[in-house]
Amino acid sequence: MRKFSGHSSTFTRAPLLAVAIAAGGMMAALPASAADQVSQERLLNVEKEPGNWLHHHQNYSAHRFSTLKEINKDNVKNLKVAWTMHLGGIEPGGIWSHGGLEGTPIAENGFLYVTDGWGSVYKIDAHGGRGVLVWKMDPKTDRDWAGAVACCGVDNRGVALWGDLVVSHTLDGRLIATNKETGQVAWQRTVANPDKGEVITGAPLIVKNMAITGVAGAEYGIRGWIAATDLSTQKEVWRTYTIPGKGEPGSETWKDSDNAAAAGGGSTWVTGTYDPATDTIIWGIGNPGPDWDNAYRPGDNLYTDSSLALDATTGKIKWHYQHTPNDPYDYDSVAENVLVDIPGPSGPRKLALEADRNGFAYAIDRTTGKFVWGLPFVKKVTWTKGLDPESGKPIEYDPNKPVQTYIASVTPSRTNLETDICPGNMGGKNWPPTAYNPELKLWYIPVIESCNRIKVEVMTPDKLKPREFWTGGGPSQPFRITGSVTAIDVTTGKIAQKMETPFPNLGGMLATPDLVFTGQPSGEVHALDAKSLQKLWEFNTGGGVNAPPMTFTVDGKQYVAILVGLGGAWDKWFIDSTPELKKIQPGSMLYVFAL
Amino acid sequence: MRALPASSTRDVMMIFNGFPATVSALLASVVALNVSMPAAYGQSAQAPASDPSNAGKAVFAKANCLGCHKWHGNGGGGYGGDALSLRKTELTRDQIVETVGCGRPGTGMPFFMRGAYDEVKCHDMNRQDAGAQMPPEGGTFLRQKDIEAVADYVIAHIKGAGEPTYAECVTFFSSTSRVCDIYKTPATKPDDATASMGNRQ
Numbered sequence: 001m002r003k004f005s006g007h008s009s010t011f012t013r014a015p016l017l018a019v020a021i022a023a024g025g026m027m028a029a030l031p032a033s034a035a036d037q038v039s040q041e042r043l044l045n046v047e048k049e050p051g052n053w054l055h056h057h058q059n060y061s062a063h064r065f066s067t068l069k070e071i072n073k074d075n076v077k078n079l080k081v082a083w084t085m086h087l088g089g090i091e092p093g094g095i096w097s098h099g100g101l102e103g104t105p106i107a108e109n110g111f112l113y114v115t116d117g118w119g120s121v122y123k124i125d126a127h128g129g130r131g132v133l134v135w136k137m138d139p140k141t142d143r144d145w146a147g148a149v150a151c152c153g154v155d156n157r158g159v160a161l162w163g164d165l166v167v168s169h170t171l172d173g174r175l176i177a178t179n180k181e182t183g184q185v186a187w188q189r190t191v192a193n194p195d196k197g198e199v200i201t202g203a204p205l206i207v208k209n210m211a212i213t214g215v216a217g218a219e220y221g222i223r224g225w226i227a228a229t230d231l232s233t234q235k236e237v238w239r240t241y242t243i244p245g246k247g248e249p250g251s252e253t254w255k256d257s258d259n260a261a262a263a264g265g266g267s268t269w270v271t272g273t274y275d276p277a278t279d280t281i282i283w284g285i286g287n288p289g290p291d292w293d294n295a296y297r298p299g300d301n302l303y304t305d306s307s308l309a310l311d312a313t314t315g316k317i318k319w320h321y322q323h324t325p326n327d328p329y330d331y332d333s334v335a336e337n338v339l340v341d342i343p344g345p346s347g348p349r350k351l352a353l354e355a356d357r358n359g360f361a362y363a364i365d366r367t368t369g370k371f372v373w374g375l376p377f378v379k380k381v382t383w384t385k386g387l388d389p390e391s392g393k394p395i396e397y398d399p400n401k402p403v404q405t406y407i408a409s410v411t412p413s414r415t416n417l418e419t420d421i422c423p424g425n426m427g428g429k430n431w432p433p434t435a436y437n438p439e440l441k442l443w444y445i446p447v448i449e450s451c452n453r454i455k456v457e458v459m460t461p462d463k464l465k466p467r468e469f470w471t472g473g474g475p476s477q478p479f480r481i482t483g484s485v486t487a488i489d490v491t492t493g494k495i496a497q498k499m500e501t502p503f504p505n506l507g508g509m510l511a512t513p514d515l516v517f518t519g520q521p522s523g524e525v526h527a528l529d530a531k532s533l534q535k536l537w538e539f540n541t542g543g544g545v546n547a548p549p550m551t552f553t554v555d556g557k558q559y560v561a562i563l564v565g566l567g568g569a570w571d572k573w574f575i576d577s578t579p580e581l582k583k584i585q586p587g588s589m590l591y592v593f594a595l
Numbered sequence: 596m597r598a599l600p601a602s603s604t605r606d607v608m609m610i611f612n613g614f615p616a617t618v619s620a621l622l623a624s625v626v627a628l629n630v631s632m633p634a635a636y637g638q639s640a641q642a643p644a645s646d647p648s649n650a651g652k653a654v655f656a657k658a659n660c661l662g663c664h665k666w667h668g669n670g671g672g673g674y675g676g677d678a679l680s681l682r683k684t685e686l687t688r689d690q691i692v693e694t695v696g697c698g699r700p701g702t703g704m705p706f707f708m709r710g711a712y713d714e715v716k717c718h719d720m721n722r723q724d725a726g727a728q729m730p731p732e733g734g735t736f737l738r739q740k741d742i743e744a745v746a747d748y749v750i751a752h753i754k755g756a757g758e759p760t761y762a763e764c765v766t767f768f769s770s771t772s773r774v775c776d777i778y779k780t781p782a783t784k785p786d787d788a789t790a791s792m793g794n795r796q
Contacts, residue, residue: 094774095662097734144772148665151674195777219673457672466777469673476703572662573674576731 036109036180038161040208044276051553053107056158056203057433058550060274061339064435065511066551070558073514075595076527076537082559082594083130089116089154090565090586094147098586099154100546100567102431104203105590106159107552107561113161116588117154117567118143119170121178124590126554131592135183139170142194146172149197149467151219152569157271157431158203160211162231167211169200175211175229189234191215197222197467202271207281207312210237212272218265218289218304221470226268226283226308228315238315242266242285242303250302250320255402258461260297263470265289266304270334270431273352275366280318281310282352282366286334288327291425292412293459293472298402300325305333307354307364319369323356325397326404328412329383329454330425330475331358338436338443339366342491353490355434355445357427360387361488373493377429377445377486382410382422412454412473424452425475426574432508433548435516437530442496443488444516446505450481452577481577485509485518485533499533503578506570508548510560519545521566521581525591541591544584546570560593651748652767654741658707659734666767666774667759668749678703681753691746695737698730707733707742 038054046052046059050067058064071079090098099117106113111134112124118141123134147154150171159168165177165186173192178185191213192198197220205212210228218224224242229235243264244250254261265288272283288304290296306322324331337352352366359381363372371392383406384394396406405411412419432446456473464470483504487497507519511530519525521544527537544566551560565588566581575582655661663678664670670678686694697717698706708715712722712729722729737745756763764775 095665097659097662142772142774144768144770144774145776148774194773455677457677468669469671471673474672474674474677569674 037163038108038206039163043206051107051556052109053105053550053552054161056104056106056160056205056271057273057336060276062273062336062433062436063338063340063438063511064433064509064548064550065437067513068551068553068558069513070553071512071515071551071560071595073529073536076515078595079527079537079539079560079593080595081539082592084592085124085131085133085590087114087116087120087122087563087565087588087590089118089120090567090588091118091143092147093118093141093143093154094145094150096147096150096154096572098567099565099588100571100586101563101565101588102153102155102201102547102568103158103563104433104548104550105561105563106161107550108161110554112552112561112590113159113166114563114590115156115158115168117156117171117565119156119168119176121159121166121168123166123180123183126552126559126592129557129594131590137166137176137178137183137185139168139174139176139185139188141170142172146170146194146199149194149217149220150199150201151216152573153201153567153571155201155568157201160204160206162206162209162211165231167204167206167231169202169204169213171199171201173198173200175204175213177231187234189229191227191229195466200269202269205271205274205281206231207274210312212281214268214270214272214283216267216269216286218267218286219291219469219471220467221263221265221289221464222267223262223264224266224268224286226272226281226310226315240310240315240317242268242308244302253300253302254297255299256297258296263289263464264297264301264304265291267334270336273337273339274312275339278367279312280366281312282337282339283308283310284332284334284337284354286332287330289470290459290472291330292328292454292456292474293414294326294328295403295414296459296472298326300399301327305331305358307333307337307352307362307369309366309369321362321364321369321371321392323354323360323362324358324394326402328404328406329358329421331356331428332430333357334431335429336433337364337366338434340436340438340441340443340490342441351490353434353436353443355429357423357425357430358383359423359428361443361445362392363490363493375488375493375495377488377495378423378447379449379484380422380451382420382451383407412456414456414458417456418453420451420453420479422451423448424450424477424479424481424577425454426450426452426504426569430506432506435509435511436490437511437513437516439513440530441490442511442530443490444509444511445486445488446508446518447484447486448481448504448506449483449500450504450577451479452476452481452574453478475573477574477577479577481574483520485516485528487533497531497533499528499535503581504570506566506568507545507562510549510551512551517549517551517560517562519547519549519562519564521545521570521578521584523564523584525549525562525593539593541589543587543589544581557594562591564589564591648744648748648751650741651744651746652752654737654745655748657735658737658741658745660745663703667763668753668756669759681749682756684749684754686754688746688750691749692742695742695745696739698733700725700728700730703731705731705733707735707737708739709736
C-alpha cells in the first residue's frame, strides 16, 4: 500500500478513491438498468448505438469503423486535447524493465473502460468534458512469474463487457469478471499457465454468453489453444488446440520423430472475429516453434501461420487457410481477420481479410476457406517471388518437401545460418489492428516497412526447457525500419494509397466516414483524409503511441481516445532499427480529444 | 518507502539532460513514475546484509542484466540474440569488470561505463574506431564501484553454478511469486523457502 508521502498526486488521489467507493456502494444497492446490461443482442447490433464502442475491434467483424462524423475532414484541424489521465502499470517484472499500453478503450454510455500493461482495469467517467476515475481493479498480477515468459512486453489490450461485468485477462493467465458498478472482482478463473510458458495479452471476445481467450507463448514452447469460458457457470465450454494431437487431422503435417508438435507454438494472442450468420469464430494463429529452425519440425506445421474458422458452439475446426507453411521466418498469422461483404458477379462475396507478418494481404472466402486474392502490402519482399494466383501459396512452396526453403539464398536454414529477410520478423503487419471503411470499401493497414537479420541456432530436444526461450535463433537490427499506412481497395484487391511514415506503425487504425486516425511511436497522433491519406491534423503526445485510437460520444459530443505508453516488443528487441525511439520514456497516459 | 539509491535518481536526471529543453519539460512529469522502477527491483533483490555481494545483486537487477541473462545468469537465445551463460563463463573478475564496463564489440552485450568509447577508450578504441562494431549502451550507467560489485556477485553466485535450483531462485526473488515453482523437486521441501521469504513487506 502507498502511504501519504507528501507527494502531491497521492494527496489528490486519496479523496477521489474514497468518493468512488461511496458512490460505488450506493449504486450497487440499486438495480442496474437494462440499458447498462450488455447482451448478445446489443453486441450483435452495435450500429444502433454509434456513440458507444462495445467490442475490442468495434464490431464482430473487426471493422474499427465509426459512423460518427461530428469530427470530419473539414473541421479536424480544430481537434484539441479535451482531457488526459495518467494511468499506472509501468512497473518492471521478469525480463521487462517497464510495462506499456497497447489497449483499445471500451466506451459505454459515457464511461470508458481501459487496462494497463499489468492488467489493472480503470473505469473512467467521461461526462462533462473531463475524465474522473470511478474505480480501479488491480488484479495483483504475479509480475516476476509472468514477466519472465512474456516474449514481447508487459501488455494487455483491453476489456470486454457482458451483463453487469467487465471481463478482462491478466498476463499471469487469469480471466477476471469485475462488477461494472462497484469495481469488485465478481469471480476469476485460471485459463493459462505461465509455468508452461503461457501468458495472456489479448482482450476477450464475448460470443453468446462465453468469453473467448487466446494465449501467447510460441517463443517458449507452448502448444497453442483458443478457450471458451461460460460466463454464467464460469466453466470451460471448449478448448481447441491449434496444433493437432496425435492422429487428429493435421497431425500428419508434423513429420519429425522428436514430437515437435508438443511444443509446436501456434499462439492466439490477438482477439479474433465472429460471423453470427454461420456461428463461426475466425481467429489468427501464430508462428511455429522453434521460430527459425524449421528443419526441427519438417512438414507444413498446421495450424500455425493460419486463419482458423471454428464452430462457436463446439469449438470444432471448420476450415483453415495457411499462409506460410513450415515457416522459417517467424511470420505469424496471429492478426485479426476482418469480415467484409462485397458485391460480386453472383451475389455478395463474404470475405475474411488478413494482413500477415509475411508482407502479404489476403482475402479468403469465409464460407469455404478458399483463397480469393492476395498482394504484397509492404514495399519490400525478398523471401518469395509472390503468391500462386490459384492457391495463394508462396510460388516456391513445394508440398512434397518436408522442409521449405522458399528463396533459399535469403531463407534462414541449417545451411544459411545468418541471413537478412524482408519483411523482418515483426512484419509486415503485427498485432496493431487494421480498420475498414465499408462505404469507401477501403481497408487500412498499419505497416512495418522492414528488413532484419536472422541468426539460426540448430535445436535439439534437450534444449527444450520449461520457461526458457525455444526460438532456434534470434533477430538483430542492422537496418533502419520505417512504416506506412497502406489502403487497399477491397473490390479490386489493389493498393489504393500508401502514406509513408518515419517510424513503423505500432498502434493501429481507426476509420470514420471521411477520416482515418493513427499514431507513431515517436509520439504523434494523426488524422488522415480517408481517400488520399493526406495528413489533416497532428498532435504530439510526448510519449510513444503503441495503441489504436477509438471514438465515442458523451452527451452527444464526439471524442477520440488513445492510450499512450511505448512498451511491447519493439522497445526491447527492435529499438536498434529506430534509434531515435530510445529517447522515448516509459509512460502510461490516456489522451482524449474533441473539437 | 522510497529507499532509492541516490545514484539511480542521478542516472535518470542525466538522461534528461541530454534532451532539448522542451522535451525535458514534457518528460519531467514522467520522472515520478520512473524512479519507482529500480525501487521495485531493489525490494525483491535484497540479500541478507551479511552477504558481501548484496550490493552486486542489486546492480544485477537495477542494470537489468537479468533482462538478457535471466535471473539465473544462464542467458539463452530468443528475440534478443544469445546472451552467453554466466554460469558457464570462464572469465576472471577483471575480465568481467572489463566486459561490463566496455560491453563486447560486435555483440549485443552493452557497455555500462559512462564515457566508454568517448572519454575512456575501450579495447583501445573510441566510438569512431569501433564503427559498426560499437556495442549498445546499457540502460543505466554504473559507477566503477557498482561494476566491481556486480562482477563480485557473478563470481560468488553465478559462475560455475550448475542448473538453477529452487533454493537459488527463492534466494534471488525473496518473494511469494510463483516464479520459482518450476524448480521445485520432490527433494525441495517447501520449508526451504520460508526462511528467505521473511522480508516481504
